[in-house]
Amino acid sequence: MVHKARVSDTSDLQSLTPGLYIVATPIGNLGDITMRAVETLRRCDAIACEDTRVTHKLLRHLEISKPLWRYDDHSDADERARLIESLQHKAVALVTDAGTPLVSDPGYRLAREAREAGIAVTSLPGASAPIAALTISGLPSDRFLFAGFLPPKEKARRDVLAELAGLRATLIFFETAPRLLKALEAIGEVLPGRDVAVAREITKLYEECRTGSANQLAEHYAAHPPRGEIVLLVGPPADNAGEEMDAEGLLAEALADMKPSQAAAAVAKATGLDRKALYARALEMREK
Known part of the structure; x- marks a missing residue:
């Protein structure tokens, strides 16, 4: 099924055409929001967001006031159905707390059901932590796989890494600071010899991207416990x-x-x- 998205002329603040507008927001530096995103947030009828407090801070910075509707991991089918009904006659922007919606969040269900209902779905691209981390890591970027968060349990974590071991592509994961050492230890054992990068606090004041072997990085972060949001990258296996x-x-x-x-x-x-x-x-x- 193909739907052509319709976007009204952005030269004034008239309402947008009803539909779902997937809007990328900054992952740290507020200056990274696009002009098109700002215009859409100004002209939409409402904003569906993960955390109304986080989105309210962004809107206050942009001097925008809009109704905020909660839509997150815990939203059920009934809440999604009510949102789909609203999309029939309202322009609703979907945002995440940071970055591009649908990347490691449940927004894809909303986009899929909107398309099935014949509702126009428009994407406004912008900041994305996995892509930003890949670009500064120095790891091969011609083929890559974003695999979300590694499982918190040791066996499941190792199973995922073993499943992806044969892929000739850079692997990209989200990781939390408390679990980083365990993840690096598993990578060192399951994927020995790979180049690894840890990118954290991307676009923020203390942005860092450190590269090396998994063991080298584990040794560093054992001595210097990390803070902030982390993207963990593992290079592809060498040809030899x-x-x-x-x-x-x-x-x-x-x-x-x-x-x-x-x-x-x-x-x-x-x-x-x-x-x-x-x-x-x-x-x-x-x-x-």
Whole structure:
């Protein structure tokens, strides 16, 4: 289904055409908001937001006053249905607390149901923490995957990293300061040899992007506990990953408490190397 978004002339403050306007807001520096975003927030009928207190601060800075409607992770289907009904005759801007809506938040359900109802959906691009972090990290940017937050539990965290190990792309995660060390430790074990970057407080006064191995970064942040919002990036496996990651060393370590088939599967996930070839080598090593 294709819907063409209709945007009224922005030369005055007449109401916008009814529909959903997905508006990116600053991730730190308020100067990063776009002129088009400001104009849309001025002309819309209402604003759907994660936290009315956070959005109120932004609107006060912009000298804008609009009705604020709460829409967040806890909004249920009934609340979404009422919002869809309002979109039939009102122009509603959707914002998140910081950055681009729908990136690691439930807004996609609203956008999907609005489209299914024949409502125009318009995106106003702007600040995005994953993209900003990628651009300053120095890691390959031709292929990348944003994977949201890593799971808080250790096994689930390692499982996710192992699942993504074979991708020839830079991996981008959100992470919290209290969990950063655990995440770095897991990356060092599951994805050894990778380039890693920690970007935090992007666009703010104390912006920092530190790069190195997972172990080096873990050592640094153990001594200097981080603060603020964090984007964690992991570079893709090198073309000669088999040599750099010492597959035999990983196999030998895994064989200490695994069967050859299990060891081969674990190392294949960690390195992206062929499981059958690793299994054959594991059998040889076990015989010796």
